[in-house]
Amino acid sequence: MSEVLKVESLKMYYRMGQTYVKAVDDVSFEVQKGKCLGLAGESGSGKTSIATTIMRILPKNGQIISGSIYLDGQDVMKLSDEEFRKIRWVKVAMVPQASMNAFDPVFTIGDQIMEAIQTHKNVTKDEAMSRVKELFQLVGIDPSRINNYPHEFSGGMKQRAAIAMALANNPDVIILDEPTTALDVIVQAQVLSLLRNLKQKLNISMILITHDLSIIADICDSVAVIYGGKVVEYGDIYKIYKNPKHPYTQGLLGAFPNIKAKKQKLIGIPGAPPNLANPPSGCRFHPRCPYAFDRCKVEEPKLKEVEPGHFVACHLYDKGD
Ligand SMILES: Nc1ncnc2c1ncn2[C@@H]1O[C@H](COP(=O)(O)OP(=O)(O)OP(=O)(O)O)[C@@H](O)[C@H]1O
Ligand code: SF4
Numbered sequence: 348m349s350e351v352l353k354v355e356s357l358k359m360y361y362r363m364g365q366t367y368v369k370a371v372d373d374v375s376f377e378v379q380k381g382k383c384l385g386l387a388g389e390s391g392s393g394k395t396s397i398a399t400t401i402m403r404i405l406p407k408n409g410q411i412i413s414g415s416i417y418l419d420g421q422d423v424m425k426l427s428d429e430e431f432r433k434i435r436w437v438k439v440a441m442v443p444q445a446s447m448n449a450f451d452p453v454f455t456i457g458d459q460i461m462e463a464i465q466t467h468k469n470v471t472k473d474e475a476m477s478r479v480k481e482l483f484q485l486v487g488i489d490p491s492r493i494n495n496y497p498h499e500f501s502g503g504m505k506q507r508a509a510i511a512m513a514l515a516n517n518p519d520v521i522i523l524d525e526p527t528t529a530l531d532v533i534v535q536a537q538v539l540s541l542l543r544n545l546k547q548k549l550n551i552s553m554i555l556i557t558h559d560l561s562i563i564a565d566i567c568d569s570v571a572v573i574y575g576g577k578v579v580e581y582g583d584i585y586k587i588y589k590n591p592k593h594p595y596t597q598g599l600l601g602a603f604p605n606i607k608a609k610k611q612k613l614i615g616i617p618g619a620p621p622n623l624a625n626p627p628s629g630c631r632f633h634p635r636c637p638y639a640f641d642r643c644k645v646e647e648p649k650l651k652e653v654e655p656g657h658f659v660a661c662h663l664y665d666k667g668d
């Protein structure tokens with residue numbers, strides 16, 4: 348199977364005065380053609396930072412430290428900003444977090460998507476307009492709404508339009524950052540069903556970012572669980588959802604054991620995510636982990652394969668080799 352996107356040992360830090368916020372710290376994963384990878388983790392774990400690093404749309408203080416990003420086998424880290432600009436939105440596109448609220452209120456949605464097309468392709472206005480209508484149809488918006496302004500669209504329609512915009516130039520990979528978070532449950536289900544259809548119809552590769560592992564289980568083929576800027580569990584979604592190995596993944600799935608309670612009781616993850624400007628030593632999860640032992644405080648666990656296609660970074664599964 349061929350991977351469309353491969354990320355290897357990626358590090359991206361934010362400069363904050365004299366210190367660095369280690370938001371993406373040695374992250375590796377890959378996405379196969381026509382498959383969906385989920386990125387899961389609590390708020391502040393580094394999910395958006397991974398996406399904006401891949402897209403090279405970092406704020407001024409964001410600095411790629413090291414690592415490789417391959418798109419269709421090409422190491423795009425070697426490309427200059429000018430060269431990368433030609434493939435951004437064309438080979439890899441993104442639906443940013445809260446993008447449905449990012450449409451400019453003074454222009455029609457159709458005009459804004461047309462502009463996205465004309466920026467990258469030498470097409471006439473009529474050709475761009477017929478592409479927008481085609482995209483509207485693809486995402487389930489009536490093409491007659493092409494001249495509507497953002498305030499005339501519901502939240503769900505705006506999210507569909509944001510997805511249409513990302514699909515405008517037929518990218519190989521689309522990154523969706525929390526595409527359903529601001530929506531009510533019914534609209535959320537409709538957007539998820541749209542994503543499932545698009546994946547099948549277009550055979551497009553996707554990265555779906557969400558804090559909700561059940562959404563990932565619903566749509567994705569694989570998952571990378573992110574904690575404190577690192578991948579703590581990675582692999583086949585069926586295996587991980589059925590049998591989460593990392594205590595953090597167990598916590599995200601609401602299956603965190605309260606080992607202090609007399610009776611077996613499941614609880615949420617206690618404590619707060621780490622400060623990435625000064626992360627805990629050893630395993631970054633150790634201050635919150637009920638299983639932590641001495642080694643966890645001093646030695647960082649490496650991602651190791653615990654069964655075919657299932658990787659975990661936790662000393663509980665590390666036999667010391
Ligand atoms: N521009 C920035 N400057 C400094 N630190 C930043 C900046 N943007 C994000 N961070 C920090 O980087 C870390 C990762 O943030 P990021 O937005 O990637 O997390 P996230 O997993 O997407 O969270 P959420 O679920 O809330 O969207 C956090 O500690 C955050 O405070
Ligand atoms: S390495 Fe230690 S602290 Fe980290 S998750 Fe595993 S048991 Fe918990």
Ligand SMILES: [Mg+2]
Binds near residue numbers: 394395396444524
């Ligand atoms: Mg985010």
